[in-house]
Amino acid sequence: KRLLPLLTGLVLLLSACGREDLSTLNPQGPVAEKQLDLMKLSIGIMALVVVVVFAICIYVLIRFRRRAGDKTIPKQVEGNHTLEIIWTVIPLVLLVILGVPTINDVFGLAKDYSKDKNAVQVKVTAHQYWWEFEYTDLGITTAQELIVPTDKVISFELVSADVKHSFWIPSIGGKMDTNPGVTNRMFLEFPKEGVFRGKCAELCGTSHALMDFKAKAVSPESFARWVSAMKAPAVMPADAEIAEKFTSQCLSCHAVGENGGSGAPNLTGIGGRQTVGGILYNDEATAEQNLHDWITDPQKYKVGAAMPKALDNSLTPEEVASISKYLAEYKLDY
Numbered sequence: 001k002r003l004l005p006l007l008t009g010l011v012l013l014l015s016a017c018g019r020e021d022l023s024t025l026n027p028q029g030p031v032a033e034k035q036l037d038l039m040k041l042s043i044g045i046m047a048l049v050v051v052v053v054f055a056i057c058i059y060v061l062i063r064f065r066r067r068a069g070d071k072t073i074p075k076q077v078e079g080n081h082t083l084e085i086i087w088t089v090i091p092l093v094l095l096v097i098l099g100v101p102t103i104n105d106v107f108g109l110a111k112d113y114s115k116d117k118n119a120v121q122v123k124v125t126a127h128q129y130w131w132e133f134e135y136t137d138l139g140i141t142t143a144q145e146l147i148v149p150t151d152k153v154i155s156f157e158l159v160s161a162d163v164k165h166s167f168w169i170p171s172i173g174g175k176m177d178t179n180p181g182v183t184n185r186m187f188l189e190f191p192k193e194g195v196f197r198g199k200c201a202e203l204c205g206t207s208h209a210l211m212d213f214k215a216k217a218v219s220p221e222s223f224a225r226w227v228s229a230m231k232a233p234a235v236m237p238a239d240a241e242i243a244e245k246f247t248s249q250c251l252s253c254h255a256v257g258e259n260g261g262s263g264a265p266n267l268t269g270i271g272g273r274q275t276v277g278g279i280l281y282n283d284e285a286t287a288e289q290n291l292h293d294w295i296t297d298p299q300k301y302k303v304g305a306a307m308p309k310a311l312d313n314s315l316t317p318e319e320v321a322s323i324s325k326y327l328a329e330y331k332l333d334y
């Protein structure tokens with residue numbers, strides 16, 4: 001009876017791992033495939049060890065159990081060279097079987113990819129609690145939604161602006177820590193078009209669990225259109241007063257196109273992103289409302305977010321509404 005809650009918990013835990021879009025068991029690219037092969041190999045070896053050890057254990061328990069009326073002390077054994085050699089050599093062999101493909105894959109992937117001159121260079125900067133993606137060769141920066149072409153290797157430089165985070169797209173590959181002051185490198189491929197969920201995989205503060213992002217893999221043509229749309233002059237609010245308020249209040253930290261500051265998520269084309277703040281899911285009908293809710297009280301959705309509440313930031317409710325509408329309509333065509 002005591003086992004039941006334990007088993008239920010285990011089943012629930014495993015079923016959570018089965019979420020298709022956030023699962024290492026459903027690889028969508030060559031890196032995640034290799035990682036899954038390694039997982040299968042190590043689980044296979046572990047299962048073999050468990051079965052053999054349990055079989056021996058159960059056999060010994062039954063075969064050498066104390067029988068009724070038996071008062072004798074069993075034969076005392078001080079050591080056995082043959083047995084000791086066997087149980088030293090077997091784990092060594094298993095470690096070699098596990099270690100050789102692991103080292104081969106880890107270094108092989110990095111070596112092959114680093115030779116690729118056509119790789120798209122992306123500098124990932126992790127912030128509490130959002131992600132910044134800078135395409136260093138293309139001169140563009142975006143946030144929360146990483147757009148990648150399906151035909152190229154993506155070469156990531158990973159850093160952090162504050163504490164330690166970890167960059168992970170379970171169905172594509174990873175994970176790799178982002179550290180302040182140190183640059184880590186990682187390569188990934190996205191051969192299939194689609195949207196893949198990414199997570200922060202290192203406990204980094206109160207909203208660690210909400211530090212989500214998306215990786216959107218698009219056709220090479222679509223990627224080229226996205227790059228030119230990102231480089232096009234920024235679309236500003238049509239109303240001059242709102243544009244001025246937006247510039248003075250929002251663009252001191254955020255940026256759209258060539259306008260604005262740094263240190264907060266780039267907002268170029270934000271209306272076309274799947275989420276606001278990485279966690280409020282948009283559709284045609286809800287993008288404006290989500291933006292409005294977020295701007296009004298970011299901490300309600302992400303405790304510890306650095307963005308101040310809009311009304312504290314000397315915006316009127318009408319200005320918040322206009323800016324939300326403008327942002328929701330700011331979409332890039334690609």
Ligand code: CUA
Pocket residue numbers: 126127128129164165166200201202203204205207208209211
């Ligand atoms: Cu960033 Cu956890």
